[in-house]
Amino acid sequence: MKINLFCFLITLCYIGIFSANAQKNTETTITGTVVESNGVPIEFATVIIATNDTQKAITGATTNEKGEFSLTTSTANFYVEVSFIGFKNKKIENFTIQKNRIDLGKIVLSEDQSQLDEVIVSAEKSQTVFKLDKRVFNVGSDLSSTGASALEILNNVPSVNVNIEGQISLRGNSGVQILINGKPSVLASEEGNALGSITADMIDKIEVITNPSAKYDAEGTSGIINIILKKSEKKGLNGSVTLNTGIPNNHSIGLSLNRRTEKFNLFSQLGYGRRTFPRESESTSLNRAAETSLNTAGESDKNEKFFNIILGTDYHINDLNVLTLSGHYAFEDEKENSNQVYQFIDNTATTTDAWNRRELTTASNPKWQYELQYKKDFKDHEDHDLLFSALGTSFGKDKTSNFNNTTTIGNIPDMLQEALTNFAQNEYTFKLDYTHPFGEKYTLETGAQFIIDDVSNDYQVRDFINNVWIINTDFSNVFDYNQNVLGVYSTFAYEAEKWGIKGGLRLESTDLKTKLVNTNERNSQKYTNLFPSVHTSYKVTEDLSLQAGYSKRIYRPRLWDLNPFFSFRDNFNISTGNPNLNPEFTDSFEITSILKFNQGSLNFGIYHRATKDVIEDISTFENNVTTSQPSNVGTNNGTGIELNAKYNLTNWVTLTTDFNYNSFARKGQFEDLSFDFNGNQWSSRLTGKFKLPLDFTLETTGNYRSKYKTVQGEVADNIFMNLGIRKKMMKGRLNINLSVRDVFASRRRQSITNQVDFLRTSDSQSGRFVTIGISFGFGKGEAMEFSGHKNF
Incomplete structure (x- = not known):
C-alpha cells in the first residue's frame, strides 16, 4: 500500500x-x-x-x-x-x-596561448548522460571520491550498489558483467578482487548498460558495467601528482603523466601506498534439534602494500589510422592477522568448550594486463571505423594461511593447521568491431569476439599431527578451469531527429571444462545460444524522451561458483563450489522516460526480469558445521521501478537522488525443500553539494538499502553516510580534500539463515575511514584525488 x-x-x-x-x-x-x-x-x-x-x-x-x-x-x-x-x-x-x-x-573555439602553460581542466562533479542503450556516468572530482577506489566510485553510480564485502549488484541483482575499456579483464574479476587497484583518478567514465544491445557480451543477467580509464590526448606535457593520508593506516602517492606530439601520445599513471582494512564480525549457529549453539566473535586487519603502473602509447600513423600499445601492472603484498573466539553452548546455556583461533595470512598478488589495438577511420563518415584489439591478462596468488587453535575451556586438543594456495589465471580476448553508417540515419555494426580463460588453483590444507604436517585430503585438490567463448554479432540502427530503433542478434558458443586433478573428476559443458536485442527511443519534445528495450542475457558460473576447494578460514563455516552448475538465462525488459528542465532532470523507468536456473548459495548444517554451496534453484520473476533525479535548488546547492524498488516472485525446489516465496527490496541515495565561501565545497551522500528475503532467510537493512570537503587554491591548480566514508560507522552486513534444523546469524563491520588528500595539476593536467583505499 x-x-x-x-x-x-x-x-x-x-x-x-x-x-x-x-x-x-x-x-x-x-x-x-x-x-x-x-x-x-x-x-x-x-x-x-x-x-x-x-x-x-x-x-x-x-x-x-x-x-x-x-x-x-x-x-x-x-x-x-x-x-x-x-x-x-x-x-x-x-x-x-x-x-x-x-x-x-x-x-x-581557438586556443588561448597565454593560458596553455598554466590552466587545468577539472570536472567539478559527476553527471549521468543517457544514451539509446546505456547510461554514462562521467566521473568528476566528487569530494567523497578522495582516496577512493573503483568499488567506491561504483557505489556513487545510479542503480549500482557495492556491499560491505565488495560484491557488486545492479538494480539489486548480483549477475553483473564488469568490463574494462569495453573488454573482459582479470583486473575486474572476482577471483583477483583487483578493482581496488583501479583508483578514482584513473577513471574517465562508467557506462551502466541495464539492457545491452547485441554488440556487447551476453554475460551478466542484470547488465554490464563498463569502466573507461582515462587517456589524455592534450598537446604538450600534462599531468598531476597526488598525496593521500588517512586513518586507519591509509597512505599513498600517485603520479599521472601524458605527453602528446604530432605522431605519438604517451600516457602513464603510477601509484604506491599502504593501507589497512579492519573488520569486526560475530556469528551464531543454533542447532534446533539438540538446542545447542556455536558462537563466534573476533576482529581482523588486512595490511596491504600496493604498487600500480599503467604505460601506453598511441601511434598516429596518419589521420585515419591509430595503433595503441598499453600495459597495466599491479602488485599487492598482503599480511592479515585475525583472532576469533569460539564458544560451544549446550542446551542448559552452559559453555562447555571455548577456544581462540588465530590466523596469520601472507600473500603476494601480481596482476598484468597488456593490449594491442588498431583503429582505422574512413573518410566518408566520422563514425565509419574498424577496430581490432588483442588483450592479455594474468593474475597470480601465492598465499599461506597459518591457523592456531588454543583451548580455554573444555578438553578439545590444541591444533595447528595451514592452508596453501597457488593460483594462476590467464585470459586472452580477441575482438573485432566494424561500424558503417549509411547516410545520417542508418548504422550497421558487426563483429566478433573470442575469449580464452585458463585457470589453475592448487589448494592444500595440512594438519600438524605428532609433529608432522599431514595433508587433509578432504579439503585439498588441484582445480583446473578452462572456458572458451566465441561470439559474433550484428546490429542495425535507424535514428532520426525524433525517433530511433536499434535491433541486433548475437550468437555465443561456450566450451567449458573443469577437472579435479587429484581425484581425476572431470566435467564439461558445451552450449550455443542466440541473444536478440531491440531498443527504441522517441523524443516527445526537446526536454522529454522515452526509451524502451529488450535483451536476452546469460550468467555463466564463475570459477569460485564451480571450484569445490577454496575456503577453509573457519572450520565451522565452509564455502565451497559446485562443478555441476548450469548457467542462468534472463529475459530483460524496460521502459524509461527522461525529462530535462531548467533546474535539473528526472529519469523514471519500469523494468522486468525473468530468470530461469537461478544460482543461489544453499546452506546445509551437520555436526555444527554450516556448509554453503551454490545450486540452480528454480526461477525468479522481478518487476521494479527506478527514479533518478537532479535538482539545482539554488546556484550554490545541488541535490541528486537515486531510488530503486523491485518486487520478486521466487519458485524453486532443492532436494526435498520448496523455495517458493514473494519478496521486495528498495534502495535510495541522496547527495547534496554545497558551494561555500572562500572556495570551499561541501558534499554529503546518504545511502539506504532495505532488508530483503533470501531463499533461506533474510538480509538486514543498511544505512550509511559519506562526507567530503574541498578547498581550492592557486586558481584550482591545488586542491585539498577531506573525505569521511561511513561517517557514523553504521555500515554493517547482517544476515539470517533460518531453516527447520538450524538458525545462523552473522554480522560484520569495517568502520569509519578518514582521508586527507592533496592534488596538484601541471601543464593542462587535472588536479585529482589518488586512491589510498581499496574496498571494505
Missing part, C-alpha cells in the same frame, strides 16, 4: 513538472556544437545565456561528448557565451530566431 502511494505521488510530481514545462510556449530553444579549430568536438564546454541589460547569466549547460548542447530561455534580450579552459571565450550576439528556435551550428 505504501509503495503504491509512493509511486502515485512520484507520478503526480512527474506529470506536474512535465505539464509546467509544456506550458512554456514562449520559450526559445538554442542549440549548437562546440569544436576546436581542427573540428574535434569539445566536451564539457560551458555555454551560458545572459541578459544584455544586466550582463548576468540566467541559465547554462555543458556540452556532451559530441560537443553538442541545448538550452531554453523565455528572455527576449540576451546573448550566448561559450567558454572552455585553455580556449578563448566566444560571445555570440547576432543570431536568427525561427519558430522559437536558434541553431548556432558549429561554434569554433
Whole structure:
C-alpha cells in the first residue's frame, strides 16, 4: 500500500513538472556544437545565456561528448557565451530566431596561448548522460571520491550498489558483467578482487548498460558495467601528482603523466601506498534439534602494500589510422592477522568448550594486463571505423594461511593447521568491431569476439599431527578451469531527429571444462545460444524522451561458483563450489522516460526480469558445521521501478537522488525443500553539494538499502553516510580534500539463515575511514584525488 502511494505521488510530481514545462510556449530553444579549430568536438564546454541589460547569466549547460548542447530561455534580450579552459571565450550576439528556435551550428573555439602553460581542466562533479542503450556516468572530482577506489566510485553510480564485502549488484541483482575499456579483464574479476587497484583518478567514465544491445557480451543477467580509464590526448606535457593520508593506516602517492606530439601520445599513471582494512564480525549457529549453539566473535586487519603502473602509447600513423600499445601492472603484498573466539553452548546455556583461533595470512598478488589495438577511420563518415584489439591478462596468488587453535575451556586438543594456495589465471580476448553508417540515419555494426580463460588453483590444507604436517585430503585438490567463448554479432540502427530503433542478434558458443586433478573428476559443458536485442527511443519534445528495450542475457558460473576447494578460514563455516552448475538465462525488459528542465532532470523507468536456473548459495548444517554451496534453484520473476533525479535548488546547492524498488516472485525446489516465496527490496541515495565561501565545497551522500528475503532467510537493512570537503587554491591548480566514508560507522552486513534444523546469524563491520588528500595539476593536467583505499 505504501509503495503504491509512493509511486502515485512520484507520478503526480512527474506529470506536474512535465505539464509546467509544456506550458512554456514562449520559450526559445538554442542549440549548437562546440569544436576546436581542427573540428574535434569539445566536451564539457560551458555555454551560458545572459541578459544584455544586466550582463548576468540566467541559465547554462555543458556540452556532451559530441560537443553538442541545448538550452531554453523565455528572455527576449540576451546573448550566448561559450567558454572552455585553455580556449578563448566566444560571445555570440547576432543570431536568427525561427519558430522559437536558434541553431548556432558549429561554434569554433581557438586556443588561448597565454593560458596553455598554466590552466587545468577539472570536472567539478559527476553527471549521468543517457544514451539509446546505456547510461554514462562521467566521473568528476566528487569530494567523497578522495582516496577512493573503483568499488567506491561504483557505489556513487545510479542503480549500482557495492556491499560491505565488495560484491557488486545492479538494480539489486548480483549477475553483473564488469568490463574494462569495453573488454573482459582479470583486473575486474572476482577471483583477483583487483578493482581496488583501479583508483578514482584513473577513471574517465562508467557506462551502466541495464539492457545491452547485441554488440556487447551476453554475460551478466542484470547488465554490464563498463569502466573507461582515462587517456589524455592534450598537446604538450600534462599531468598531476597526488598525496593521500588517512586513518586507519591509509597512505599513498600517485603520479599521472601524458605527453602528446604530432605522431605519438604517451600516457602513464603510477601509484604506491599502504593501507589497512579492519573488520569486526560475530556469528551464531543454533542447532534446533539438540538446542545447542556455536558462537563466534573476533576482529581482523588486512595490511596491504600496493604498487600500480599503467604505460601506453598511441601511434598516429596518419589521420585515419591509430595503433595503441598499453600495459597495466599491479602488485599487492598482503599480511592479515585475525583472532576469533569460539564458544560451544549446550542446551542448559552452559559453555562447555571455548577456544581462540588465530590466523596469520601472507600473500603476494601480481596482476598484468597488456593490449594491442588498431583503429582505422574512413573518410566518408566520422563514425565509419574498424577496430581490432588483442588483450592479455594474468593474475597470480601465492598465499599461506597459518591457523592456531588454543583451548580455554573444555578438553578439545590444541591444533595447528595451514592452508596453501597457488593460483594462476590467464585470459586472452580477441575482438573485432566494424561500424558503417549509411547516410545520417542508418548504422550497421558487426563483429566478433573470442575469449580464452585458463585457470589453475592448487589448494592444500595440512594438519600438524605428532609433529608432522599431514595433508587433509578432504579439503585439498588441484582445480583446473578452462572456458572458451566465441561470439559474433550484428546490429542495425535507424535514428532520426525524433525517433530511433536499434535491433541486433548475437550468437555465443561456450566450451567449458573443469577437472579435479587429484581425484581425476572431470566435467564439461558445451552450449550455443542466440541473444536478440531491440531498443527504441522517441523524443516527445526537446526536454522529454522515452526509451524502451529488450535483451536476452546469460550468467555463466564463475570459477569460485564451480571450484569445490577454496575456503577453509573457519572450520565451522565452509564455502565451497559446485562443478555441476548450469548457467542462468534472463529475459530483460524496460521502459524509461527522461525529462530535462531548467533546474535539473528526472529519469523514471519500469523494468522486468525473468530468470530461469537461478544460482543461489544453499546452506546445509551437520555436526555444527554450516556448509554453503551454490545450486540452480528454480526461477525468479522481478518487476521494479527506478527514479533518478537532479535538482539545482539554488546556484550554490545541488541535490541528486537515486531510488530503486523491485518486487520478486521466487519458485524453486532443492532436494526435498520448496523455495517458493514473494519478496521486495528498495534502495535510495541522496547527495547534496554545497558551494561555500572562500572556495570551499561541501558534499554529503546518504545511502539506504532495505532488508530483503533470501531463499533461506533474510538480509538486514543498511544505512550509511559519506562526507567530503574541498578547498581550492592557486586558481584550482591545488586542491585539498577531506573525505569521511561511513561517517557514523553504521555500515554493517547482517544476515539470517533460518531453516527447520538450524538458525545462523552473522554480522560484520569495517568502520569509519578518514582521508586527507592533496592534488596538484601541471601543464593542462587535472588536479585529482589518488586512491589510498581499496574496498571494505
